Amino acid sequence: MGRHAPAVDRIWAPFRLPDSPELEGIDVYVGDRHVWSSPVSASYVENGERIWGFPIGMSLGLRGTGEMIVRRRPDGAEIGRYPVDCARGSSDELVLRTGRGADGIVNKWGNLAVPVQRDPEMQQRMLDHTSSLMEALKEFGLRPFLMAGMLLGAVRDGDLLPHEEDGDIGYVSSATTPADMMLESFRLERFLAERGFESLRHSGTHLQIDFVREGRHEANVDVFGGFYLDDWFIQPFQVRARIPREALEPTGRVVLRGVEFDSLADPEPWLEANYVTGWKVPDPAFRFVTAPESARRMLGWFGAFNGQREFWEIYYGYAEAGRGGPSAAAKRLARNRSGRPVIDLGCGTGDDAVFLAQQGRRVIAIDASKRATNTTRERTEGLDVEVIRMNLVERRQVLDFIVDAQIDEADILVHRVLESLPGEERDNALLIARHLAGSRGEVHVGIVDRPDEGFTGADPRTWWIERAEIENRARGMGFELYGWRASREGARNIATAVMTRRQA
Template sequence: MSTTEVLSLDADGLRLRGDDEVVLDTLFDGRRIWSFHLLRDSVASRGVRRVEWPTSMRRFLEGTAEVAVVEHLSGAELYRRPTTFNGSHAPIAFVDDEGRPLGVDKSGRMEHTFDTRSEDQVAPLLDSIQQVLGALAEAGVEAFPAYGTLLGAVREQHLIGHDSDADLGYVSRHDHPYDVVRESFALQRRLAEQGYAITRYSGGAFKVDVVEADGAVRGLDVFGGFLTGGRLYLMGEVGHPFREEWIFPLGSCTLEGRTLPAPAQPERMLEAMYGPGWKVPDPAYHFETPYPTVRRLNGWFRGTRTFRDEWERRFSRVREKPPKGAPSDLARYVVESEGVPAQVVDVGCGRGGDALWFAEQGASVTAYDFVPRASTAVQRRAQQAGLPLEVRRLNLLEWRSVLGEGARLAHQPGPRTLLARHVADETTRFGRESLWRFASMALREGGSLYVEGGAQAGEELVTAGAVIVSSDLAGTGRVVARWQS
């Protein structure tokens, strides 16, 4: 019999009593929405444990539903009753704007988890897994399902219900990070030539976007790794003692009735990924990567993604809704200073409010951001209205991105106006140097760079930018700096 007791449940979270670590599922009207660890995820006070709802769930908690709390492994039901949140009696529905069911995934985000999808809906993802594995094999890389996808194939022969994406991995035959990075970019180019939309995570990993049957977009992650010093380092989370014969020659596994390649000893790979308890289902599992592994993977591969996770989290809840309110003071200042420019480049556009406003005023706008999907709603609105607004990815921490996009703008005729609002003071020193370099290329035929930031960073940024600006923009463009108090 369970020793865990649910005392109460409201819009803020749950109050429980118990001393054993168990995984608990929360069900709304019979469907699992979120799972958590009792001890790990609670705050204890006077014998009562308080667990807060994930941030991603809170916007849905307005209405009425039958809520149940169930032990994941035993199935013991600890709580079930109709519950009203925030005084509303409308039915609660965890769905997206298109009415498709959502659940909280392992990262705490609301996603289309596999337990909400039909066989027909996930068929395009399974097709893409096979196609991408084939393309990687043709490129000379022996790839296989990894992480949750491999776990589901080995443990259940199915996609894991509480998972929301698919993972592939490969172990390079190279033994130096430099060569592993070069190989990863070559693989990305090969897949892009075949028409796949790709987003790069780091020097050793990227994501392939797959559109499911009902239009939902699913990420297919491709993680690179290599062997060195008797250890396997695989992008994501792995830095573990390993032997080459545990990987090669590849064997096979079965996923949703399809035969796919797998490491020679997949159990060894799963233990490296999840620890010795990998056979026990845990929908609330969190990776706890040892710091030495994080440090090595960061140094080798992740220098180009500093702050990305923070920006992804910041925009995760608002990217589907267009920004409200007037344009920024900087945007208005530009128009007051020089009228509506013919060409506007908004660097670090965020949700895209200024970019949309300039396009509505008649400017041709190119908007850049580290996380382009933050402006999804603005992109959709601009497309529907036929406005001249293009959103592109720019990573100021990656020379490949800075020089490539800078050259693209440099070859387009005419002067332009660049805005960089709260970019220079939100990036690293290398990012600021990249911003000046990007501006110098974009303004080859004249124009202005408007930079705005916090007052505490103003003196440093003006000093840091002065040398590059004076040499690279002399005679071609001008810089207007505004620092807020």
């Protein structure tokens, strides 16, 4: 294998290994630590080699110099070494670390995570958080039960799974339609907010509750609602199966590390629906594969609001605020001297917000990443900057912001955002401009307008969008777009332009 000198803004070369019938997957080690597993189904064959794409969580977290060892599943035989020379950080030894310096692993989604097994106190607090949240759900009128990885570990192993990183709670709703299921979930979200829980919505039926300790994120507990449609039990994102209703009665009990939880009367049908028939045998390389017909139904009914949010949370754990300075789009906006407030969509760590506020502008800085907004808030203390955490993928949040903003006329900055939003969600950013720019406000757009040689669907930093698409979407929102200019930001080609309200 070749030597690579990666940087945080590049994608690494994939793992290339000789293909063989004995190869069922790979386990990757950094030093003596097992950090990632992947099944053979996640790879492809090219010129006699079995190829695995390099997980984005690993490319962000590697520090130092050394070799990663690749072992064959299932027999553990060493089949390759992957030299790494990565100058980031202070460690000479090769390590995989989070932005806060904790030893990390790559989870089943390809993201960097910290399993709670590394910290016994964290394990106990996560179990306590899960228990307290279940009590809140009961107060709301639901009958929650332990599910997903927590249920699997309790039933199969009598303990937490080795790489467990969050808690999981499910419930069976009395709703009989997808719309009623979603309405109940939104009522639950408001109920939890009133009781001090901080939630993040992944879909119409999936909430992630964040627990914070001493001002820092500590643990997540996911809440998944499910309902029966005829004889089918449907629980996004994975379960659509004919499970007897009596099996899902939360009348069972399981104990994890001394904490008792409500469980299912018969957990095996649910575990088989979620993890297929092999759930009784541990498989570190397990990946969810949702049946296409189930995925179509669930996505159409309940949506998916996560987008690339988890990627950005990890990325902003490493990103150095202020390293790049203001963007070309922000500099161009500052020249108009209008005095109008600026709405900075996708503010990141606040480089543009700081710059524009220092030019005397009032700024509303918006991002979906908690780490990004926290950093921006710290950097803009004492400046006329309001920081809002908002997910542009979720139309409901966008409409709430438009109604609550009480702005007649604003300039809008949308830099390196549109290409990183999925599909039609790009219109959500332009919808804010349509309603809040007024008759004279300017919308300053910055995009990557050509492919990157390291393009991968897992890393939105490598995505791009054609100028023609932006022009078409602008016209659809009642704007004219003019003045394309080319510039460079690091290794990327950036195109900036200005949108103004089309005159009748």
